[in-house]
Amino acid sequence: MTSPEMEAIYTILGVCVSVGLLVYAWGVLGWVWFKPKKLEKCLNQQGLKGNPYRIFSGDMKEIAKMAKDAVSKPMALLDNIAPRIIPYYAHLADKYGKKCYVWLGPMPMVFIRDPELIKEVLNKYYLFLKNKDNPLGKKLARGLVSYDKDQWAKHRRLINPAFYSEKLKLMQPAFLLSCSEMLSKWEGMINVSGSCELDVWPDLQCLTCDVISRTAFGSSYEEGKRIFQLLNEQAVHFVEAIRQVYIPGWRFVPTKRNRRMNAIENEVKSSIRVIIEKRMKAAGETNKNNDDLLGILLESNLREIKQQGDEGFGMSIDEIIDECILFYFAGQETTSAMLVWTMILLSRFPDWQARAREEVLQVFGDNKNPDFEGLNDLKVVTMILYESLRLYPPVAGLVRRTIEETRLGEMLLPPGVMLSLPTLLMHLDTEIWGEDSKEFKPERFREGIMKATNGKQVFFPFGGGPRICIGQNFALVEAKMALAMILQRFSFRLSPSYAHAPFSRVMTQPQYGAPLIMHSL
Numbered sequence: 001m002t003s004p005e006m007e008a009i010y011t012i013l014g015v016c017v018s019v020g021l022l023v024y025a026w027g028v029l030g031w032v033w034f035k036p037k038k039l040e041k042c043l044n045q046q047g048l049k050g051n052p053y054r055i056f057s058g059d060m061k062e063i064a065k066m067a068k069d070a071v072s073k074p075m076a077l078l079d080n081i082a083p084r085i086i087p088y089y090a091h092l093a094d095k096y097g098k099k100c101y102v103w104l105g106p107m108p109m110v111f112i113r114d115p116e117l118i119k120e121v122l123n124k125y126y127l128f129l130k131n132k133d134n135p136l137g138k139k140l141a142r143g144l145v146s147y148d149k150d151q152w153a154k155h156r157r158l159i160n161p162a163f164y165s166e167k168l169k170l171m172q173p174a175f176l177l178s179c180s181e182m183l184s185k186w187e188g189m190i191n192v193s194g195s196c197e198l199d200v201w202p203d204l205q206c207l208t209c210d211v212i213s214r215t216a217f218g219s220s221y222e223e224g225k226r227i228f229q230l231l232n233e234q235a236v237h238f239v240e241a242i243r244q245v246y247i248p249g250w251r252f253v254p255t256k257r258n259r260r261m262n263a264i265e266n267e268v269k270s271s272i273r274v275i276i277e278k279r280m281k282a283a284g285e286t287n288k289n290n291d292d293l294l295g296i297l298l299e300s301n302l303r304e305i306k307q308q309g310d311e312g313f314g315m316s317i318d319e320i321i322d323e324c325i326l327f328y329f330a331g332q333e334t335t336s337a338m339l340v341w342t343m344i345l346l347s348r349f350p351d352w353q354a355r356a357r358e359e360v361l362q363v364f365g366d367n368k369n370p371d372f373e374g375l376n377d378l379k380v381v382t383m384i385l386y387e388s389l390r391l392y393p394p395v396a397g398l399v400r401r402t403i404e405e406t407r408l409g410e411m412l413l414p415p416g417v418m419l420s421l422p423t424l425l426m427h428l429d430t431e432i433w434g435e436d437s438k439e440f441k442p443e444r445f446r447e448g449i450m451k452a453t454n455g456k457q458v459f460f461p462f463g464g465g466p467r468i469c470i471g472q473n474f475a476l477v478e479a480k481m482a483l484a485m486i487l488q489r490f491s492f493r494l495s496p497s498y499a500h501a502p503f504s505r506v507m508t509q510p511q512y513g514a515p516l517i518m519h520s521l
Contacts, residue, residue: 032056036106039414043108046411049096051103058103063088064243071511074499079391080438081502082424086396093425109418117409118421119457121400122465128400131418139265140238143326144470156470158304158315159323162296163470168477169372170291174214175478176369179485182207186490190520197495199513200343205336211478212331216293216324217275227271231329234264235506272324276317293327333507334394335475339482340514341392342385345440347494347516352442356381357487368488375480383442385479386449389461390427391440394507397422398463423460432458492516
């Protein structure tokens with residue numbers, strides 16, 4: 001090949017590389033500037049307010065700084081926790097009102113605070129989808145919570161049987177055993193004066209871990225401890241990651257955190273795969289599954305495949321693993337958070353603690369093993385749990401996204417917009433709940449949720465619409481049983497060492513634990 005021919009080839013290659021770089025640069029510029037500015041103009045024209053877009057970072061720096069400052073010290077002993085849990089969002093709502101948006105990097109997130117619009121978003125789950133812009137979320141929890149449309153419908157149908165009321169009733173012995181073991185430990189710590197100081201938070205976490213291990217897999221917390229430890233560590237990494245601007249493809253860069261998150265994901269999946277394979281082998285030998293969540297799920301999945309005559313109608317092993325990870329994480333975190341804040345509230349409001357205990361004793365008497373049916377008669381306990389969930393919802397908000405131009409009320413939302421349904425802000429809204437919205441008043445739920453909310457979609461600690469949390473009844477049954485058994489045996493008040501510091505690590509938790517003075521009854 002002659003020298004002029006080589007030069008021509010190099011010239012063509014140089015032009016191709018240059019064009020490729022220009023196309024890439026133009027795409028990046030469109031992502032970090034042109035598209036956000038177009039979305040900003042569209043939102044402003046529809047009466048929505050927010051800070052001017054700043055290239056690449058948006059509001060993320062301020063969000064991270066305010067979040068860091070908020071958790072740097074405890075707060076006053078009040079129940080308006082929004083300024084500590086979501087400080088920047090609370091600040092933005094004060095600054096711009098209810099019709100506002102925030103910049104999460106180059107992506108705007110619109111706050112939806114009209115009850116009718118919230119109801120529409122939750123009901124039209126096929127239009128407003130789960131937010132999947134940050135794939136790191138899949139390393140923490142996949143399964144039902146992350147699916148959309150047909151895939152979600154299939155998984156929901158297959159998992160539903162595991163949460164039927166008659167199945168929950170079969171899990172009562174596991175609930176009782178786990179609660180009894182925790183309470184026996186507490187009774188063993190009581191001194192000669194009949195009391196002790198105890199941080200109940202770690203024990204409540206162990207309790208709910210034990211319950212989900214037994215009810216999901218027929219094992220105890222000790223056997224599943226490693227999985228829980230790994231998932232808790234993964235939650236820490238996930239929260240750190242989402243407080244930074246998401247860069248497509250960054251998860252593939254072998255940073256220390258990415259390597260650790262990948263290692264945790266692989267170990268958790270491997271551990272649960274072993275559990276499932278053992279169960280499937282045992283079921284094949286005995287032709288019988290256990291009445292735990294995994295056994296019911298495997299049975300439901302096999303029945304669907306046989307009825308349809310095609311394995312494609314069921315779940316793959318990897319999909320079952322994802323659902324089990326979700327059982328582990330969500331089943332433990334939600335209930336432990338609900339219980340710890342309820343105990344803290346009852347420590348601060350002894351009159352409500354006394355009313356709850358009186359009801360428990362009326363319903364169950366000296367029976368230390370509350371029966372499943374009796375839980376439905378605990379009206380005061382239910383009111384207290386609802387009010388606890390209102391003031392301290394497990395998650396501060398739900399996020400959805402548009403994938404096409406979508407009308408919502410008077411707004412015409414372009415594709416690529418995230419929507420925030422700010423659970424915590426809605427639960428504290430004085431226009432909805434009254435001037436005492438930031439106070440602990442369980443009596444507001446005396447006649448049930450519908451009466452308390454005037455039938456509006458303003459109370460949604462477990463989500464709402466067709467996608468409402470499938471484990472809602474499981475969590476409430478477990479919480480009622482645990483609280484009833486605690487009230488039968490102990491009275492409790494805040495320790496002088498208690499520091500009020502709610503913070504969010506996926507779920508709303510007490511940053512410095514929950515030290516209480518426990519008195520044996």
